[in-house]
Each structure stands twice: as C-alpha cells, then as structure tokens.
Amino acid sequence: EIVMTQSPATLSVSPGERATLSCRASQSVSSNLAWYQQKPGQAPRLLIYGAYSRATGIPGRFSGSGSGTDFTLTISSLQSEDFAVYYCQQYNNWPLTFGGGTKVEIK
Amino acid sequence: EVYLLESGGGLVRPGGSLRLSCAASGFTFSDSAMSWVRQAPGKGLEWVSTLSGGGSFTYYADSVKGRFTISRDNARNTLSLHMNSLRAEDTAVYFCAKSDDILTSFVAWGQGSLVIVSS
Numbered sequence: 181e182i183v184m185t186q187s188p189a190t191l192s193v194s195p196g197e198r199a200t201l202s203c204r205a206s207q208s209v210s211s212n213l214a215w216y217q218q219k220p221g222q223a224p225r226l227l228i229y230g231a232y233s234r235a236t237g238i239p240g241r242f243s244g245s246g247s248g249t250d251f252t253l254t255i256s257s258l259q260s261e262d263f264a265v266y267y268c269q270q271y272n273n274w275p276l277t278f279g280g281g282t283k284v285e286i287k
Numbered sequence: 288e289v290y291l292l293e294s295g296g297g298l299v300r301p302g303g304s305l306r307l308s309c310a311a312s313g314f315t316f317s318d319s320a321m322s323w324v325r326q327a328p329g330k331g332l333e334w335v336s337t338l339s340g341g342g343s344f345t346y347y348a349d350s351v352k353g354r355f356t357i358s359r360d361n362a363r364n365t366l367s368l369h370m371n372s373l374r375a376e377d378t379a380v381y382f383c384a385k386s387d388d389i390l391t392s393f394v395a396w397g398q399g400s401l402v403i404v405s406s
Contacts, residue, residue, distance in 0.1 A: 212390070214392035214393070216332075216393070218332075222398075223382055223396035223397060223398050223399060224324075224332065224382070224393070224396055225396070226392055226393060226394050226395075229391070229392040229394075230392075235392075235394065267331065267332055269332070269334075269392070269393075271390050271391055271392060272390070274346050274390075275334060275346075275348050275349070276322075276334040276337070276390075277334065278331055278332040278333065278334065279331070280331050281331045281332075
C-alpha cells in the first residue's frame with residue numbers, strides 16, 4: 181500500500197498570503213495525484229488532478245506541482261472561502277490512498 | 288450538472304447489515320466508474336470500493352473485503368453498497384463518488400450518508 185503523508189497538519193495563514201501544502205508518497209505515483217478541498221459538513225471537492233491540472237471551475241490561484249513522490253499544492257493568495265482541509269490522493273495503484281489532510285486556518 | 292444522492296444510512300448493531308444506495312443523474316452513468324469513500328467522525332478520507340462502468344471490475348479495501356459488496360444498476364443509474372458483519376470501526380459518513388474511469392480522480396461526490404455501528 182502506498183502511504184501518503186501530508187505536511188504540515190495545520191497551516192495558519194493570513195488572508196491574501198500564499199499557502200504551500202506538501203504531500204509525499206511512500207513510492208512513486210508518477211503524476212497520478214489529486215488534491216481535494218473539504219469544508220466542514222460538506223463533501224470533498226476535486227481541485228487538482230494529474231498533479232497539476234485544475235478541475236473544472238477551480239480558480240487560478242490554486243496550482244499543483246510535482247511528480248514521483250513529492251507534490252505541492254499552492255494557493256497563491258488565500259481568500260476567506262479557502263480556509264478548509266485539503267487532502268492529496270494517489271490513484272496510481274490499488275488500494276487508492278489519501279493523505280491525512282492539512283487544515284488551513286486563519287492566522 | 289452531475290448529481291449524486293446517497294441514502295440508506297442509519298444505526299445498526301455490530302454484526303448487522305445495511306445497504307447504501309446512490310442515485311446518479313446529469314451524466315452517462317454507465318460510462319463512469321463509481322466508488323465509495325468513507326470518513327469516520329473527525330478523521331480523514333478512506334477509499335472503500337470501486338466498480339467499473341460496465342460492472343465487470345471490482346476493487347475493495349482490505350478493511351472491507353469479504354464483508355462489503357459494491358454493485359450497480361446502469362438501467363436505473365444507481366450504485367449500491369451492501370455491508371455485512373458491520374463493526375464499530377465501520378462507523379463513518381459514506382460518500383459515493385464518480386470517476387471518468389478506474390484509477391482516476393474522483394470528479395464528483397455526493398453529500399454522504401452516515402452509518403453508525405453501535406449496540
């Protein structure tokens with residue numbers, strides 16, 4: 181099983197600042213990596229697939245990078261609606277696995 | 288617009304059974320792989336099972352293999368999860384999720400159905 185490790189667990193950021201979230205896979209997942217955003221009481225929403233491709237309707241301030249084992253989600257200028265939990269997920273191998281999440285909170 | 292609506296959750300005793308359903312609309316259901324992903328209270332996301340569009344290929348997490356069965360009715364645009372021998376650790380919100388194919392990202396999610404396993 182591929183273990184996905186996200187860091188940090190919590191990120192405190194002021195509105196308008198940049199947020200950088202990390203995700204590391206225990207073995208290569210190529211570019212088969214997605215990022216999701218989840219707000220309290222809501223379902224997850226796909227942000228990024230293929231490590232760097234934005235999903236439909238996702239604002240340009242969200243960007244993904246990386247390949248192999250190390251990935252980054254960057255939110256260039258945090259808006260109030262961006263404070264949420266973010267999960268990475270690999271879909272290179274079965275079982276599909278998620279990282280433990282990074283909570284982005286208001287500083 | 289893609290719409291997924293889960294139903295069937297509730298309180299069940301350990302060792303009991305439950306069936307979740309997911310009604311889909313807004314897309315060609317038979318062209319999409321469908322999955323169940325769960326989230327225990329206050330915890331992260333855990334993939335449970337995936338079924339290919341035509342229904343020929345199934346995949347399960349080890350934690351549910353042999354106890355849960357995923358199925359679909361492409362004529363009725365419905366996905367199901369039959370859960371047997373339920374345990375306390377199966378307590379979670381269960382989301383159904385759509386993918387364009389197997390081994391791809393989850394492009395759409397339902398709002399979830401809460402399953403509580405407790406005596």
